[in-house]
Amino acid sequence: MQSDDSEQDRPAYPRVFPTGEARKSDHLKAGLCVDFPVSVVLPAGGTGERTGLQTPKQFCPFLGRPLISYTVESFERVSWIQTVVVVVAKENTGLMMDIIQRFQHKKVLVVPGGSTRHRSICNGVAALGEQRRPAAHKPKVVIIHDAVRPFVDEDFLHKIATAAKEQGAAGAIRPLVSTVIATTSEGYLDHSLERAKYRASEMPQGFTYDVICEAYQKCTESDFEFGTECLHLALQYCGTNAKLIDGPPTLWKVTYKRDLAAAESIIKETLSQSACLITGGLEAAVALANVLQKAFGALDMTELNVTPDLMGDNGRYLLEDWNFIKVSVDPFCPSEVEALIVALEAENRALLNPAVIIWMHLSVTEEPSTSRRATESAALIDLASTAKLRNILLYGIRLHQPELVLWESSAKPDKLTLRSLNQICAGNPRQMLNI
Numbered sequence: 001m002q003s004d005d006s007e008q009d010r011p012a013y014p015r016v017f018p019t020g021e022a023r024k025s026d027h028l029k030a031g032l033c034v035d036f037p038v039s040v041v042l043p044a045g046g047t048g049e050r051t052g053l054q055t056p057k058q059f060c061p062f063l064g065r066p067l068i069s070y071t072v073e074s075f076e077r078v079s080w081i082q083t084v085v086v087v088v089a090k091e092n093t094g095l096m097m098d099i100i101q102r103f104q105h106k107k108v109l110v111v112p113g114g115s116t117r118h119r120s121i122c123n124g125v126a127a128l129g130e131q132r133r134p135a136a137h138k139p140k141v142v143i144i145h146d147a148v149r150p151f152v153d154e155d156f157l158h159k160i161a162t163a164a165k166e167q168g169a170a171g172a173i174r175p176l177v178s179t180v181i182a183t184t185s186e187g188y189l190d191h192s193l194e195r196a197k198y199r200a201s202e203m204p205q206g207f208t209y210d211v212i213c214e215a216y217q218k219c220t221e222s223d224f225e226f227g228t229e230c231l232h233l234a235l236q237y238c239g240t241n242a243k244l245i246d247g248p249p250t251l252w253k254v255t256y257k258r259d260l261a262a263a264e265s266i267i268k269e270t271l272s273q274s275a276c277l278i279t280g281g282l283e284a285a286v287a288l289a290n291v292l293q294k295a296f297g298a299l300d301m302t303e304l305n306v307t308p309d310l311m312g313d314n315g316r317y318l319l320e321d322w323n324f325i326k327v328s329v330d331p332f333c334p335s336e337v338e339a340l341i342v343a344l345e346a347e348n349r350a351l352l353n354p355a356v357i358i359w360m361h362l363s364v365t366e367e368p369s370t371s372r373r374a375t376e377s378a379a380l381i382d383l384a385s386t387a388k389l390r391n392i393l394l395y396g397i398r399l400h401q402p403e404l405v406l407w408e409s410s411a412k413p414d415k416l417t418l419r420s421l422n423q424i425c426a427g428n429p430r431q432m433l434n435i
């Protein structure tokens, strides 16, 4: 991870929660688009030796999902990207096909890798020219991105794709973290480079299909064996000076074991503490929602809004980024939560921003029997398992409160109620009853 980031330069990691109107207007922007075919090559054929782990880093799991699946999703969700070629070592083809099936990736083509990164990328580019799928067009622009850089957003991909189309090649750059020096063969300082003049070359990079094909056709065995820079091939063999674009720090590459921990914490960080309470408009649910809102407020949580439903434009906006607390009062009705899961799925949210649904059900009649509770829990476990495959984390809390007096919207919540709700809210959702 880049270590030179000052506080002001802290990465704007893709977060679940927008901050007010600015984010809202982003949503209202018609959406980025390109009017030429763009496809992607994700080299994922390495062994990840530097992590010191047996499993190649691209297949290491984060919250139950392999890293490569997060990267694939970052591209798949971009409507103007046609095909995502994932290049994997032959022995990992089965594993990759299994990941595609399990996480329902739709745009992926799996291609066998080579012995070096350049050979793998070259195989991926060649596969784009051989596609036989009816809907596949030869791409105008090919974006190349390491499979082990999962945090890439649509805005930046758009910049790279459009610059690549205009210029023939484009790539992300970042300020250097340390000064680069040359050493003598005896291990002494030969000379050092003036740091301000140099940049670190990162990914993604974009090329017109013709430029990247020509570069790989003309480059030497030595380039294939030792080269580390596709932009260099475009310059040397096609005379194309790449357009360089300052990228966000989120583009860092998972290289060492500590990067795996950092990636996981970023993914977790995107699970925001704020949420939208859905009441269905029922009086008792509204009263409960108000108590919860006060409890969250007392915990100084950033945002907790209450809405009766997710209809209309506001609903679409909320579905795009927010987490949800679905409040219901008898009867126990999983189909309401199922409808929320279906709506979230239809919104095709980024996998990097897992959606969390907490279903808080209030039972106001007599205590349900053990067998009824078991049947209801079984239905919810099924629902939660299906949701998890869509990166929707479903948790359940059942409250039994025959007396609703405390929860009338005008009443001040009693201290005990507030304290127990605070305890629920303060707990890691993972420690709650996970249905």
Ligand SMILES: Nc1ccn([C@@H]2O[C@H](COP(=O)(O)OP(=O)(O)OP(=O)(O)O)[C@@H](O)[C@H]2O)c(=O)n1
Binding pocket: 042, 043, 044, 045, 046, 047, 048, 049, 050, 051, 056, 058, 087, 113, 114, 115, 116, 117, 118, 120, 121, 146, 147, 148, 253, 254, 255
């Ligand atoms: N023969 C290779 C080598 C690397 N890569 C891919 O190129 C990307 C960047 O390379 P790097 O971080 O060096 O990955 P590894 O080669 O796996 O790591 P290491 O050098 O530590 O072994 C990774 O997504 C990696 O899977 C590839 O497709 N084919």
Ligand SMILES: O=C(CO)[C@H](O)[C@H](O)COP(=O)(O)O
Binding pocket: 117, 146, 201, 202, 203, 228, 229, 230, 253
């Ligand atoms: O940044 C890059 C290219 O500009 C590549 O990600 C980098 O070269 C990969 O190198 P390595 O496989 O040695 O980590």
